[in-house]
Amino acid sequence: MLSRRIIPCLDVREGRTTKGIKFKNNVDIGDPVEMAKLYYEQGADEIVFYDITASHEKRDIMIDVVRRVAETIFIPFSVGGGIRTVDDMRAVLLAGAEKVSVNSAAVKNPEIIRQGAEAFGNQCVVLGMDVKQVEVSETIPSGYEIVINGGRKHMGMDAVQWALKAQELGAGEICLNSIDADGMKTGYEVNLTRLISETVDIPVIASGGAGEPEHLREVLTDGKADAALIASMVHYGDYTVPGIKEYLHNAGVKVRNRW
């Protein structure tokens, strides 16, 4: 039986994490390689890096981060943010990432999913989806719409239909982010997660809204997610990866508990 995966997510800008780990003693680690190492040693099952570097010229800094991370941790990790072409994907994978995620670039040009899957295998291509709840309509029958630019731009695409299409194009996994829940710390969007997870055959990573371990239990059981992304709840020292895993284990959720 597979373990449910717990995946810390690090936002990186110009080679530094935007939210360092702030421990109770106020020590702030802003180096993504050091943070990845810490989470690796604490039993994270995978790590996601999100590159929010604005300019194309600074992409090389991220590639260097990926290379150093790959020398340091021996679990899968993925890189997303600013991936627009198959060449962008190749650069990240050759530097040592296991997977690469595409989000708005795939919304604008779905063929990038197929091209990536054909070049590197489906398992390397993760579709990132930003989703917002809207009124049910003919265009959005599920009531969940795809958005980009941090939720500011509505794309007129139904989330369920987009997930199915991405799977057909060759996406190996979906990272599903609820824009409504993101940053609220009130729990993942369980209904949306279950809806997508029951629709597609590929694994679904739930993202957005985690504030306490119970939120992970909810989305990994009721929400049928295969994995859960966490960020601030561990970055700020409120919870730790082993602590969350212990909670889940005691609640009957299978997690990897030896590392």
Place this chain on the structure above:
Amino acid sequence: MIAIIDYEAGNLTSVERAIRSLGRDCVVTSDAQTIRDAERVIFPGVGQAGSAMASLARTELSAVIHDVYASGRPFMGICLGTQIILSHSQEYDTPCLGLLEGEVKAFPLKMTDTDGSLLKIPHMGWNRIHQVSDHPILEGITEEDEFYFVHSYYPAPVQREHVLAECTYGFTFPVMLGHKNLVSSQFHPEKSGKAGLKILDNFCRWQPC
């Protein structure tokens, strides 16, 4: 020196980095002589059996692999490398190397979990393994350790004694094989944290008799 065979089958740098992290010297190569001269050989790979076999045949590396196996030097297959050492793969009906007799089979469709929920394919993520026989490659590994898998096909050797470990996902199937100087794993030890590194370290120390 450990040779990691490069036959255009995916990202090999992660195996190289993992071996180097153990303080071992290694080289990623497709050069026949370098592979023949190596102390130990690793045969990694992600991707699909057909194109991997085509690539091996094109570069004559399949003959080199047969020679390494016959020479008695430690040889390890990883992921796709545990599949194409068998005789045949159901993936695009591909004839394989045949170091061990057996078939690479696709997971059955619509497998269900113990609670009745549908299991996704590929089998992707962390899972435990069950040791079937005692082997130096498994030294220090417990039933609690988990390993990272990504695969839609699994190895089914004819000889039961070629199975070192199994895994359960819908049903129980072989995930580690071994015979003479050959060992192999369906999971990725280079991506399986400390337990995976332990297996690679065991391989680096292994002296097959």
